[in-house]
Amino acid sequence: MTDTAAATPVPSADEAAALADDAVDFCSRLIRFDTSNYGGGESRGERACAEWVAGELTDAGLKPVVLESAPGRANTVVRITGADPAAPALLVHGHLDVVPAEPSDWSTYPFSGEVRDGAVWGRGALDMKDMDAMMLAFVRHLQRTGAKPPRDLVFAFVADEEDTGEYGARFLVEQHPDLFEGVNAAISESGGQSVPLPGGARLYPIAAGERGSAWMTATARGTAGHGSKRNDDNALVKLSAAIGRFDRHEWPVRVVPIVAALLDGLSRHLGVAIDPTDLSPLGAAAELVSGTLANSVNPTMLRAGYKHNVIPSEASAALDGRILPGTEAEFFATVDDLLGPDLTRTGDYLPPVSADHTSPDFAAMAAALRAHDPEALVLPYCMTGGTDAKAFAALDIPGFGFVPGRTPADFNAWQYVHGVDERVLTDSLAFGARVLTTYLMTDPRAFA
Ligand SMILES: [Zn+2]
CATH class of the missing domain: 3.40.630.10 (Zn peptidases)
Known part of the structure; x- marks a missing residue:
């Protein structure tokens, strides 16, 4: 010891x-x-x-x-x-x-x-x-x-x-x-900044990981044509259908090790079992957990067409994807599944990162906090x-x-x-x- x-x-x-x-x-x-x-x-x-x-x-x-x-x-x-x-x-x-x-x-x-x-x-x-x-x-x-x-x-x-x-x-x-x-x-x-816990204690969360980001462009291609004619191969329709699939998809809860360590520590401190689907016992600390329980994808930009009466051959959407450490393969498999065979994706990918919250450095940071705030509860968390x-x-x-x-x-x-x-x-x-x-x-x- x-x-x-x-x-x-x-x-x-x-x-x-x-x-x-x-x-x-x-x-x-x-x-x-x-x-x-x-x-x-x-x-x-x-x-x-x-x-x-x-x-x-x-x-x-x-x-x-x-x-x-x-x-x-x-x-x-x-x-x-x-x-x-x-x-x-x-x-x-x-x-x-x-x-x-x-x-x-x-x-x-x-x-x-x-x-x-x-x-x-x-x-x-x-x-x-x-x-x-x-x-x-x-x-x-x-x-x-x-x-x-x-x-x-x-x-x-x-x-x-x-x-x-x-x-x-x-x-x-x-x-x-x-x-x-x-x-x-x-x-x-x-x-490292204090967060008030129910009951008056102070949590000092130290980030030990970050979700990765996949800034993707999803592109649908179809057959261009006159806006007055029937068209069963409309790129915009294919793209909107895919966006709808992303919107309806419920990303499964994945409690990765950093988040599990945070939940375990809070649960022990507060003396209650914490169900990841109900974070209300955590008070202000819920915000540290809620964004890191699952991967996410949000559409953020759309691009298609150039004239009211022309069906364009291409339509694309920017998708902002965020990925928990250790779930990369599952994330991209799901994205490709939701895109379906008609859409392609390109984009930039910054993998998630994590640091060891059981390392001597983490222990030294926790000890430094406790040296100046004896009641500090120090736990790792993952950034969204x-x-x-x-x-x-x-x-x-x-x-x-x-x-x-x-x-x-x-x-x-x-x-x-x-x-x-x-x-x-x-x-x-x-x-x-x-x-x-x-x-x-x-x-x-x-x-x-
Ligand atoms: Zn900054």
């Missing part, structure tokens, strides 16, 4: 205060860079922000590199040398881009970084300049204390997560894989969508979603991510910076 208290270093009260001040200040300053990502290669501000981050890292005595993937798109990467260079390294990545914000909808200018009413306000406050700020605060902590983390840490501040990652994580993976040598695990967004973790999976680096934070039950962070009046509570940033520091200073081998 591990002596987790000895293995889990907690910053002193003075250091905790300095970490909190730095995290709030860095978050506010990062938000003031408008790094809106409009998609399709269009963005602003990423290079300026990446260079500013590099300046802060340099001031702290590190040697970052700024890597431009396209004009204006840049990524900053730095390796922090650990006490044991032979130990596997940890990658910590945060994106610097944000989704756009419409100022007229907001109660404060979205790129103000205003600190008011116990929160830092602005686009990116929760997605994910909060984490970028905590990473920078940790670097300052190392500089102040002269401490060395137990293993090498690679910090990557990347562009383009809010679109395809082509100019960010995917660019780094394809063009600069050497930067990630020796890395055997990663942490980044979507997880995707992050840059999929890009780094190409280098065999399993990724966890771990951006620690603690909020009162009435603060629903999910409503602000990509929403209006996005803000992060300063207490949550302070808590997160302490937990992150504890985790980054923990040697996961103590939990092996």
Whole structure:
């Protein structure tokens, strides 16, 4: 059995205060860079922000590199040398881009970084300049204390997560894989934040997997002809029939291991058996489960025809498919079955990813959370969508979603991510910076 208290270093009260001040200040300053990502290669501000981050890292005595993937798109990467260079390294990545914000909808200018009413306000406050700020605060902590983390840490501040990652994580993976040598695990967004449980306890879900995405185009072909003539081979009719089949299909419930671990842990904690078809006993935590019990396909775009009186020879639909880890073969067999013999499919496929929630790293994250919140219930969960973790999976680096934070039950962070009046509570940033520091200073081998 591990002596987790000895293995889990907690910053002193003075250091905790300095970490909190730095995290709030860095978050506010990062938000003031408008790094809106409009998609399709269009963005602003990423290079300026990446260079500013590099300046802060340099001031702290590190040697970052700024890597431009396209004009204006840049990524900053730095390796922090650990006490044991032979130990596997940890990658910590945060994106610097944000989704756009419409100022007229907001109660404060979205790129103000205003600190008011116990929160830092602005686009990116929760997605994910909060984490970028905590990473920078940790670097300052190392500089102040002269401490060395137990293993090498690679910090990557990347562009383009809010679109395809082509100019960010995917660019780094394809063009600069050497930067990630020796890395055997990663942490980044979507997880580690408190979720209130019925009865008052706090769940900290750590993402240990992501559904895959299959962005497919289904195409039906038929016989073109005059719109006034009978046509038994109409591409539009075939396509609509297939869309109807997708709509009627009930994707079977598949409780994959990560979701089973979450349900088991919640069931044990709450003292009730949980039926996956009735998540009501879980309260707010139901949202962590509901989107990951089955695969899904939604039609999102249609294309057919060019004139009112012409039956076109082709009709196509965009289908957004999401796939649970371990169910890929079943997913595509079902899709082809529903498409039927008349339709073809093409498209992009990003496989699901998962990380081991029984690993020493997961245990070290859980211990760091419990060191700062003794009542924390820490469990893995699977994300419905995707992050840059999929890009780094190409280098065999399993990724966890771990951006620690603690909020009162009435603060629903999910409503602000990509929403209006996005803000992060300063207490949550302070808590997160302490937990992150504890985790980054923990040697996961103590939990092996
Ligand atoms: Zn994000």
